[in-house]
Amino acid sequence: MANILIKAATVVNEGRQYVTDILVKDGFIERIDANIDVHADEVINAEGLHLLPGCIDDQVHFREPGLTHKANIYSESRAAVAGGITSFMEMPNTVPNTLTQDLLEDKYQIASRNSLANYSFFMGASNDNLDQVLRTNAANVCGIKVFMGSSTGNMLVDNPNTLDKLFAQSPMLIAVHCEDEATVKRNLNHYKELLGENIPVRLHPIIRSEEACYLSSSLAVELAKKHNTRLHILHISTAKETHLFDNKIALKDKRITAEACVHHLWFTDADYETKGNFIKWNPAVKTINDRDAILQAVLDGRIDVIATDHAPHTLEEKALPYLQAPSGGPLVQHALPTMLQLYHQGKISLEQIAEKMAHNVATCFRIDRRGFIREGYWADLVLVNLNKLWNVNKDNILYKCGWSPFEGITFDSKIAYTLVSGNIAFANGSLIEGNHGNRLNFNH
Template identity: 60%
Template sequence: MSAYLLKNGQIVNEGTITSGDIRIKNGRIEKIGTSISPEGNEQVIDLGGKHVFPGMIDDQVHFREPGLTHKATIASEARAAVAGGVTSFMEMPNTVPNALTQDLLSDKYHIAHENSLANYSFFMGAANDNLEEVLKTNKNNVCGIKIFMGSSTGNMLVDNTKTLETLFRSSELLIATHCEDESTVRARLELFREKYPTEDAPAFIHPLIRNEEACYLSSSMAIDLAKKSNTRLHILHISTEEELALFETGKAVKDKRITAEACVHHLWFDASSYENLGNQIKCNPAIKDARHRTAIRQALQTGAIDVIATDHAPHTWEEKQQGYWKSPSGLPLVQHPMLMLLEMSLEGVLSLTQIAEKTAHNLAECFQIQDRGYIREGYWADLAIVDLKQSHEVTKSSLQYQCAWSPLEGHTFPHSITHTFVSGHLAYANGQFDLSKKGERLLFNR
């Protein structure tokens, strides 16, 4: 593996921004200093004052493989992630077939080992009838258990109360939940189908169907179950102001048993965006009124929200162009989360050091990831190099997604990702990929 010396960077790490150099050797950060001299055959890269962030760890993506490869593949979406400074991902089990057995979970790891440019982990899926398989999951090399407490692909809805109680009581792993109360959603779905029976129903009804009550009821239930059994619970994609009151503030992530995630689209868009983007931003849980976006942004400061993810969920353009009732939920985002957050930093939503905290440091603590999430000597060199002075326009030709579209098309970000190191490998540099080395499987200190 090539050795590198990064010179003259602004290192964003653990609450500070410092000028310095970084030596990368054997995939890891060997040395951090103010003036490191080159040695041997290492490649010297003068960053010229560019900012060095720990690579983003995205704890919620849908890369669609196996079974849905007309939408995306692990290879295509991992490339998109790396182009956006995302060096590690955790992928969801609602592929086809659903990852509900250890053999099916193992198949996904094999695909990633052969094809993923980014580091990877995969959630084991829970259903109403696979408890025995779930409890076989290795806590040291699998990120967690995923429970859909709201409808999803195939046999993934877990709505049996006894099953939920047993899962929460028995799991040694982190449990990640999608929380929307199914009975509330179904009742409101019926109501709005009567009101808007034709396929050209407006997309703005989506947050009225999958409303605040549905989210709050389900998140409350998950937290009650977790507290009863002292389960390590992580609630995904918080989308309402009401839910924020359920979470602790002013406490370090490593000291919490219950943590919360926000997604970039709930921080970026609000319900007014349906007018221009329609079903492009249809997702579950829904993007809601502006008050929710404001509250979630504020929760990043209070600590009620611990981490930021994408919930990257691509569909083909043709699928998304169907009428509201047929158009699937989900949007592609994994190529631009860092740029979205960096632009939000100009609005005062987050500081640069808080971006590193919410996209890397806290992920490492939340999931107990081994030797990642920080820029530290001895840690894997997962790094995103950002040029704050170079803009980036989102064009169709710049997209790496297999689906080849984005709701951000036409937007120009004031910053750009110039280089991405994945486990010490320079996987992306100035628009070019080096596919000669694949990412590593994430390991966990549990």
């Protein structure tokens, strides 16, 4: 493993910026000092570049096994690394659903062979696999995933007794997708009666409504408070939901945390006109008021982390009529550039981006020695050029599905280097393959 010396980087870490050198040795940050003068196998001149801790994405769908015509762990981890995401946590609604310990281990084996980024996988919960869920090892699995609202596949957990037992007995973090199924079905049936099969995509946020989200999120919070469960609510999409969360408790002491996704911080319902099914997500992109309120909750600490919910589908699938087109879109390559664009717009600071995309994810999930730029920590690092314009187009999109909802957008910031567990995995526009990411470990 090469020793790497990063010279004169502007480090963005733990609420401050400063220029320093960093020595990486045997996968770890060996030394942080203003002037390190040692021999290294590789020297990166980082003058004028900003060094952030590698992003940790706590919600991705990489589609393997069973849906690899859309994506796979190899293809999407490449895109993640090119976007400055050094670690990911992947969801269980693959085919077959990850509902047994054997199926969970199968995914870890695939990632150990193929993933360029560090990895973890959620154990899936259903209405009848509590025994398998309770066997999950909290030391090397990120959490339990519960769909409290069917998004994709058949993993809806809607049995009240099952939910109560899950929240009562789970010894580890439960991450939830919250949309009330009965409300969504009622709204959908209403518009089917009015419009038949010709429902326009602009009605997506009305069908998968604020009410549906809030009913489910508030139930999850209620269950977590009842049982003192460690709860993490994914992809908050409404202003109303942001008031379920507290910013007066230190993150390390919080029992209930929340995530915002980049698409809910960027797009609004006005974008359905031009983007159509390409911004069809569950939960839906909603109003400009919702978007701005979510960002405010990120800034004031009610929402703790920023992630992607990366969920690719093929162009053919997205071209189907609204009712047939699946929800989800690819995001890992463009998540950090999107947040850096919001920085350029004066909406968020670089320190807050590092906090919400790295520090807080590591704290929230208690990840072992990652998410911070500290001596003795794994060298998961991303160097960005804040002043290098580039346009998102088909030629530079790395997702297997070949498209992005950000196509045509010019970003002001570009990823220059990404280091994964001490190896250079991306440099100046090129992926450097040959090294694999590591399985994440957790301190419980």
